[in-house]
Amino acid sequence: MRAVGPLGACRGRTGLAGAILARVGVVALLAIAFVAGASAEDITRAHAIALHGEPKYGPDFSHFEYVNPDAPKGGTMHLGVAGSFDSFNPYITRGNPAAGVGAETLTVGSEDEPFTRYGLIAEAIEWPADRSWVIFTLRPEARWHDGAPITVDDVIFSFETLKTKGQPFFRFYYASIARVEQVGERRVRFVFKEAGNRELPLIVGEMPILPKHYWQDRDFERSTLEPPLSSGPYRIASFEAGRSVVMERVADYWGAHLAVNRGQNNFDRIQYEYFRDETVLREALKAGLIDFRQETQAKAWALDYDVPPVRDGRLKKEVVPHGRPTGMQAFVFNTRRPLFGDPRVRLALSYAFDFEWTNRVLFFGTYKRTDSFFSNSELAARGTPEGGERTLLEPFRAQVPAEVFTHAFQPPATDGSGWPRANLERALALLKESGWQVKDFKLVNAATGAPFRFEILIVNAGFERIMLPFRRNLARLGIEADIRLVDESQYINRLRAFDFDMAMLVWGQSESPGNEQRSFWGSQAAVTEGSRNYAGIKDPVVDRLIDLIITAPDRESLVERTRALDRVLLWGHYVIPGWHSAADRILFWDRFGRPAMTAPRGVSIDTWWFDPAKDKALQRLATAGR
Structure with a gap:
């Protein structure tokens, strides 16, 4: 130091x-x-x-x-947000906070x-x-x-x-x-x-x-649309509830001279426009109503931007590699539900998700299968545990699945044909072991006769096309899965209350995991509404490994301890792993400058600036009808 x-x-x-x-x-x-x-x-x-x-x-x-x-x-950056907002306080459990506030x-x-x-x-x-x-x-x-x-x-x-x-x-x-x-x-x-x-x-x-x-004279726990007093480089200049927020750069911002701020916060105004859904937002981008978008849907990236502004270079479309951990996006089991209490049941349902077909047909082959809670980083578990990691895990041998020591974790794979017969046979065998049987083409509990039925909660309509093939495979097992699309406010409230069976969720990760892991996987978080332990994990081994990560004395031990935690979480089958990309897919109108170097963590428009010359050239092209 x-x-x-x-x-x-x-x-x-x-x-x-x-x-x-x-x-x-x-x-x-x-x-x-x-x-x-x-x-x-x-x-x-x-x-x-x-x-x-x-x-x-x-x-x-x-x-x-x-x-x-x-x-x-100088200049203005127009950004688009799908959904709505009803609060400027992002630090409480009430309300849906606006983008850009904090x-x-x-x-x-x-x-x-x-x-x-x-x-x-x-x-x-x-x-x-x-x-x-x-x-x-x-x-x-x-x-x-x-x-x-x-x-x-x-x-x-x-x-x-x-x-x-x-x-x-x-x-x-x-x-x-x-x-x-x-x-x-x-x-x-x-x-x-x-x-x-x-x-x-x-x-x-x-x-x-x-x-x-x-x-001190206001109720901090109530959502509010009164712009709160702040100290940063931007303040709220105007807004229309649920529709737009305009942030203006503070001319006499106290920290403008600091080295940590130099070359950043360059726009005079940042305007957030809210749209009903992602489809409308994409059309707004192509129409020039917003300036920048990071595209997260592979189908849209492949098919939705074959338009004149992209073809003639006015609307730039780029793939920018990054080196940040991509975490885990997954179908998450709420193990608080008795239906998902048995890890064999959770593994069985994993066999019903055909990633290879999904990636080929729906994602245009653009994604990698996620096989770690710390994907795209050195923190991800690989192979079987060796050296210091194995020594670390040895005292827990009797408390963790045997596969932690004997097998490298890999999610179930298919041939990509769309008919994963072998996988579904394996799933049925696991379900039979855990007390389920097929009766009249329905999967029922062998002891009670109750049908295997659950709900998948989503907030983005774009996920429906991914869920439907998954639901079809589940139906082949005799399982009835309902897909429930809800609005953003209901979605947030249900997640906070753990009121769901399964949901498509994301845990982002940093290059240096630590205390936040308690909120993700800790036993206390499992019984605390509003935490991010969505899966309901309550495991003393996980708790102990989190403590060891937090007290890691150096980078080498942090990596070993994180890999050990990753391995135990993976073999608990708390999720059906999803997919990730090690690149940012961005679109932006060619009126901005940006640094020659992109930081390892990826694209950040905080470092971009408005270029008047480029803007004038863009306007000339638009006037010429190109």
């Missing part, structure tokens, strides 16, 4: 200890004395903190490598490192060798949009509010924070319940910071 110097020496140079004594009194001084109880050599004070190793960018860096530091400011954080991440945080609202970060606490020193120039300074009180208020009134995610994410306290005029210390959790200081740095003077 690039340290400014030992804590004591740093205080000596800045005169901070004397200033604190004069301004905040003896109580704060005692708190600082407690911090200083650790050896000065054990404490680092720096501009950035990495999960493992050193930050890529030193204390005097001027900008990230993947931006154009001289990008001009608060600034103490630190900001880079796009070309696994997990490093650089100071944003915080100008400096301090921590001991065991990472049992962290101190953030706030920038004196940090301001809310009303001109009031961002204070330590705001930070403490944000922590307490998010943990007690925010989404359940925050309670899991901040569960290991014992207390928060002011230790100086601009210094705030977070003390942790455990030492050795290397990620905790970085997690705290990701905390959204809320203005206490704005929220």
Whole structure:
């Protein structure tokens, strides 16, 4: 870590200890004395903190490598969103928040490192060798949009509010924070319940910071269409409920000069237009009503953009490879339902999904089958466990499926013909083992006679064409599966309440997994509504592996422990793995500039800018009728 110097020496140079004594009194001084109880050599004070190793960018860096530091400011970016919105508060369980809203954080991440945080609202970060606490020193120039300074009180208020009134995610994410306290005029210390959790200081740095003077007289737990006070580079200029939001760049934004912001936030206005569904949104793009789209549907990418603007180059269509983990998109079993309590039943249904046919016929061969919860990364389990990973798993041998040690996980495959006879025979054998039998062409419980019937919950009509062949194969097994398409609000509420049998869901992953895994797979999350443990996993081995990931002392052990968790999750058959692509498919009207280098995590329009010359040329072509 690039340290400014030992804590004591740093205080000596800045005169901070004397200033604190004069301004905040003896109580704060005692708190600082407690911090200083650790050896000065054990404490680092720096501009950035990495999960493992050193930050890529030193204390005097001027900008990230993947931006154009001289990008001009100006122009408008029009973006499209499918659905609607009824709230500007994205941090609570009520309402459907608008796109583009959110608060600034103490630190900001880079796009070309696994997990490093650089100071944003915080100008400096301090921590001991065991990472049992962290101190953030706030920038004196940090301001809310009303001109009031961002204070330590705001930070403490944000922590307490998010943990007690925010989404359940925050309670899991901040569960290991014992207390928060002011230790100086601009210094705030977070003390942790455990030492050795290397990620905790970085997690705290990701905390959204809320203005206490704005929220203290308002009900934080109610959705609102009153644009909240913020501090970032953009503010809400206007909106039409459920239809559009216009964000304008803040001319006197306090953080515009920072290295972490240079070359970003280049548009004067960002306008979000809402459309009924993805089909209408695509037509809006082709008509020039929106400027940019990242296409997620293979069929649309292959068939929907053979139009004059694409053919003549006005509307650019590009595939941009990326190196970010793609996580897991899957058919997710809600194992809280007795129907899906037996892993043999879950595996049987996996045999009914014919990915090879689906990819050939519906996806135009553009996807890879996902075989890991950490796909497209070094964190994915491969082969059978060896070395340190095998040693790690050995104590759990009696508690996990035998295949964890003996077989490399692969989802069931077919010949792609559309008639997976062998797979369905294997599925029927597994169902028979688990107490089901076919009677009058229906699969029924051998003991009770109850039929095998369930519902697949979806929110995107585009998934219906994928579900229908799956449902057809299930029907061949005697299983009745209903596809239920619901609106976005109902979908969100049902997921929060775990009110579904099966759903098509996605878990995104970072290059450095950690505390968020508790919300994804932890036993406590399984019984906490609003968590992302959609599958209802309650497994002490999984809990223990998550703890080991969180306390991994270096990158090598983090990779080994994550692979072990991946392997145990896969052999639990909690999902029917879906598919992924290691590239971004983008379309944009040719009126923008972008950096020569794309960050490893993929396309980010935060680094793009409006190009007046290109815009004029585009208008000339449109006027000429091309």
